[in-house]
Amino acid sequence: MTTNLKQALKTHFGFDNFRSKLQEDVVKAVQRGDRDVFVCMPTGAGKSLCYQLPAVLAEGITLVISPLIALIQDQVDHLKELNIPACSINSKLPVSERRLILADLGSSNPKLKLLYITPEMVASPAFQPCLMDLCSRGLLSYLAVDEAHCVSQWGHDFRPDYLKLGELRARLQGVPCLALTATAPKNVQEDIIQSLRLSSPLSFLTPVFRSNLHYDVIFRELLPNPYVHLCAFIKKTLSLGGGSNGQGCGIVYCRTREGCETVAHQLTKLGVVAKPYHAGLKATDRTGVQNEWMQGKVLVIVATISFGMGVDKANVRFVAHWNLAKSLASYYQESGRAGRDGLPSACRTYYSPRDKEQINFLIRQEVARKQEKRGFAKDTDKTAMTDFEAMVSFCEQEGCRHATISKFFGNTAPNCAGACDYCRNPKLVRAQLERAATLSTKIGAAQSSEPKGAFGFQPDTYGGGKKGYGFERYDEGEGYSEDDPFKRKKEFSELFKKQMSMRKGNDSSQREEFVPPDIDCPLREASSQRIPKLSVK
Ligand code: ADP
Numbered sequence: 001m002t003t004n005l006k007q008a009l010k011t012h013f014g015f016d017n018f019r020s021k022l023q024e025d026v027v028k029a030v031q032r033g034d035r036d037v038f039v040c041m042p043t044g045a046g047k048s049l050c051y052q053l054p055a056v057l058a059e060g061i062t063l064v065i066s067p068l069i070a071l072i073q074d075q076v077d078h079l080k081e082l083n084i085p086a087c088s089i090n091s092k093l094p095v096s097e098r099r100l101i102l103a104d105l106g107s108s109n110p111k112l113k114l115l116y117i118t119p120e121m122v123a124s125p126a127f128q129p130c131l132m133d134l135c136s137r138g139l140l141s142y143l144a145v146d147e148a149h150c151v152s153q154w155g156h157d158f159r160p161d162y163l164k165l166g167e168l169r170a171r172l173q174g175v176p177c178l179a180l181t182a183t184a185p186k187n188v189q190e191d192i193i194q195s196l197r198l199s200s201p202l203s204f205l206t207p208v209f210r211s212n213l214h215y216d217v218i219f220r221e222l223l224p225n226p227y228v229h230l231c232a233f234i235k236k237t238l239s240l241g242g243g244s245n246g247q248g249c250g251i252v253y254c255r256t257r258e259g260c261e262t263v264a265h266q267l268t269k270l271g272v273v274a275k276p277y278h279a280g281l282k283a284t285d286r287t288g289v290q291n292e293w294m295q296g297k298v299l300v301i302v303a304t305i306s307f308g309m310g311v312d313k314a315n316v317r318f319v320a321h322w323n324l325a326k327s328l329a330s331y332y333q334e335s336g337r338a339g340r341d342g343l344p345s346a347c348r349t350y351y352s353p354r355d356k357e358q359i360n361f362l363i364r365q366e367v368a369r370k371q372e373k374r375g376f377a378k379d380t381d382k383t384a385m386t387d388f389e390a391m392v393s394f395c396e397q398e399g400c401r402h403a404t405i406s407k408f409f410g411n412t413a414p415n416c417a418g419a420c421d422y423c424r425n426p427k428l429v430r431a432q433l434e435r436a437a438t439l440s441t442k443i444g445a446a447q448s449s450e451p452k453g454a455f456g457f458q459p460d461t462y463g464g465g466k467k468g469y470g471f472e473r474y475d476e477g478e479g480y481s482e483d484d485p486f487k488r489k490k491e492f493s494e495l496f497k498k499q500m501s502m503r504k505g506n507d508s509s510q511r512e513e514f515v516p517p518d519i520d521c522p523l524r525e526a527s528s529q530r531i532p533k534l535s536v537k
Contacts (some may be wrong), residue, residue, distance in 0.1 A: 005031075005053070012056050012084060019046040026050040026204050030142065030178050031057065036201035037178045038148075038193055040410075045206065047180045048075065051144040055114050056084055058141035061105070061134060064116045066146045067159055072116040079114060088116035089127065105130055110139060119150075119161040122168060132171070140175045143168075145196060148179035152191035166197045177201075183208065185329055185387070186410035208332065208406055209414035212339045213347050215401035216421035217394070217429075219436045220322075220352040227266040230320060230350065234272050237346045238299060242315030244341075249299040249316055253334055255323035255355070257304065263322055264302040274300035277307045308334060314341040320348045324355040326363070327387030328394055328408050351395040353440070363388055398422065398430060 005027060009015050018024035023046050029037050031054045041047050055062035066072045072088045079086035087101055104110050121127060134140045145151070151162040169177050179196050181188070183206065193201060223229045234250060242248035252267075252274070254260045260276035267274040275289045275298050292298040294313060301307065302322075319338040325331035331349075339345030363384045394404050401420035403413035416423040 008057055009049075009053060013049065013053065013082060015049075019049075022204055022206060023050060027053050029202050029204070030054040030176065033142075033176045036176055036198040038189070038198060038201040038203045039178065039180045040184055040189060040203070040205045041180070041182065042206055043182045047182075048146070050180065051142060051178050052079070052084070052114065055141060055144075058113075060139035060141040061110055061112050062114050062142045062144060063122075063131070063140060064114055064144045064146060065119055065122060065162075065165060066116055067118065067150050067162070069118065071147075072118070076114075076116055084114065085112050086114040086116065087112060089121055090118060091121070102130055105134060119159065119165060123161060123164050131168075135172050135175060140172065143172055143175050143177045145177065145179045147181065148192045148196065149181040149184050149188055151179075151195045152184075152188045163195060166195050169197050183329075183332075183409060185390075185408055187386075189410050205409070205411060207414070208409045208411050209402055209416075210336070210339065211414075211417070211419055212342055212344050213335070214344065214419050215335070215347045215405075217349045217351050217401070219432055220350040221354070222432065222435060222439070226350060227263070227270060230263070230322070231267055231270040231272050233320065233346070233348060234267070234300060234318065237318040240317050240344065242296075242317065242341075243343050246315070247296055247299060248318075249293060249296060249313070250301075250318035250320070251308070251316060251337060252300065252302040252320045252322055253305060253307075253325070254302060255304065255359075259322060260302045260304060264300075267300060267302070272300055273298060274302050277301050277303035279304065279306050305330070305334060308337055311337065312340065313337070315343075316340065316345065317343075318346040318348065320346075320350065322350050324349065324351060324359055324395070325391055326359060327384070328390040328405065329387060331391055331394070332405055332409070349395060353436075356392055359388060360385075396433070398426065398433065 005024070006017070009018065018027070022041065026037065026039055027050055029035065030051060039047060039050055051062060051064065064072075064075075066075070069088075069090050069092060072090065076086050076088050089098060089101055093101075101112070101115075104112055105115075117127070122131070131140075145162075145165060148162075150159040151165060152158065177196065177198055179192055179198060179201070181192060184192075189203075189205075192198075193203075218229065220226050230252070234252075237250060238248050240248055252263055254263055257276075257278040257280040260278045264274040264276040275292065277286055277289045277293075279286075281289070289298065289301065290307070290311070293301045294311075305325075316338045319335045321331070321334070325334060335347035338347055367384060390408055394401065397404070400413065400416045400423050402416045402423075406412065406414055418424045422429045
């Protein structure tokens with residue numbers, strides 16, 4: 001079968017090989033057709049081919065549900081270029097063309113192989129009879145639900161019309177269903193399977209564990225001089241080099257524009273040339289910095305999360321988070337920009353409970369603002385908070401960092417083998433946590449009874465802001481750019497100041513210096529021999 005599949009892959013799509021064993025396994029599972037299939041693979045991994053190849057080889061028609069007409073058009077154009085009979089029925093289609101398609105679908109031997117449609121259109125009374133007719137004549141080969149996270153109320157792109165697909169799926173008796181999504185947290189995966197009523201599906205999850213990445217967390221407030229610490233970390237990781245790609249390079253992520261400016265300035269002062277990158281720069285300057293970094297002229301970029309989308313650089317030796325990421329899913333994505341060449345690389349978070357309070361505050365404000373705008377609360381409002389809590393737990397809990405990430409994405413705990421600070425030396429990580437808790441208790445005792453997390457340090461000057469609390473907007477994070485950031489900046493800043501001023505005992509003399517354990521990126525030798533195993537449930 002493999003030879004035939006490979007031949008078909010070459011004949012119809014022009015590819016010599018499957019992109020990965022996972023892609024090949026999914027295609028085979030779909031083609032067998034005895035089970036529903038659930039696929040969770042990163043963007044660009046080649047998910048579309050997982051249903052397109054079986055669709056071309058099947059007798060009947062594959063119905064593909066996709067959320068956006070623009071996405072659909074792209075796919076259909078691409079398939080047409082490959083001479084694969086594909087089309088879409090959508091509201092923009094002229095009536096004459098729609099009639100032609102419906103006539104083909106109604107014929108005894110339809111020519112179409114793939115029919116793309118939005119969830120809104122598939123639910124329309126005009127299309128339903130045609131669909132049920134195809135199904136009853138045994139001409140519906142597969143139902144593919146692309147961007148399936150849209151079905152989940154926990155997903156970032158929730159679309160109510162996707163919810164109706166569960167009903168549709170139940171009515172299409174005997175038609176195997178394939179749901180595809182990019183890497184998603186476990187709760188989203190479970191929600192997709194339940195909402196689409198997939199019956200004991202075969203799940204194909206890309207393993208999230210990357211053994212060449214070393215994860216660690218350093219409590220920023222425990223450091224005598226965080227900038228010096230960051231600088232030493234950068235020098236150490238850059239000294240590892242960039243393999244065959246020349247020198248290595250790295251990214252420091254900051255939450256705010258001022259943070260980027262300050263950290264870049266401090267690093268440069270300490271002898272590591274670093275350039276800031278954020279939305280406050282002119283577009284040409286931003287492109288200039290990005291190009292310099294891509295070409296290896298500048299090795300360290302200090303950026304907000306607006307940097308990185310679509311940036312594919314092999315020799316990134318480190319990704320440091322100077323501020324906490326807004327969710328564990330974002331953190332995995334951002335830190336995952338390190339080590340794409342498979343060589344040992346370091347992912348470090350400089351954790352600060354002050355960050356936690358700020359982001360917590362921001363998310364709550366944002367949710368309240370959205371609720372006020374729409375006039376009611378939604379279950380999805382909880383998502384941002386739970387995702388952020390997972391990030392905080394990653395930093396504050398004892399345990400393997402890789403296992404925490406893997407569990408979050410529904411994978412089993414990997415064999416970390418020293419690829420995180422905890423697995424290398426749990427005692428040192430515990431010592432850091434205990435030290436942080438002691439310091440927090442001392443300060444906390446003098447503070448108000450306002451609820452706070454496990455650690456509650458006093459405000460410091462390392463949050464990245466030049467003035468006061470340095471409260472920039474949560475920069476380019478999705479959902480945080482809807483209105484005037486400067487108006488909100490002021491509003492947030494004032495509210496936050498008010499909140500903090502309610503506390504007493506912010507005397508910085510109470511802060512003791514603490515030199516954290518030496519968990520300075522003890523990178524292992526390249527461990528590419530340990531290829532992560534495919535996880536199939
Ligand atoms: P995803 O949906 O997972 O984001 P796509 O299906 O859009 O990814 O595929 C990403 C790119 O990979 C496309 O350009 C596609 O043509 C290409 N691709 C898919 N499978 C293969 C393969 N087996 N060999 C080479 N390129 C492939």
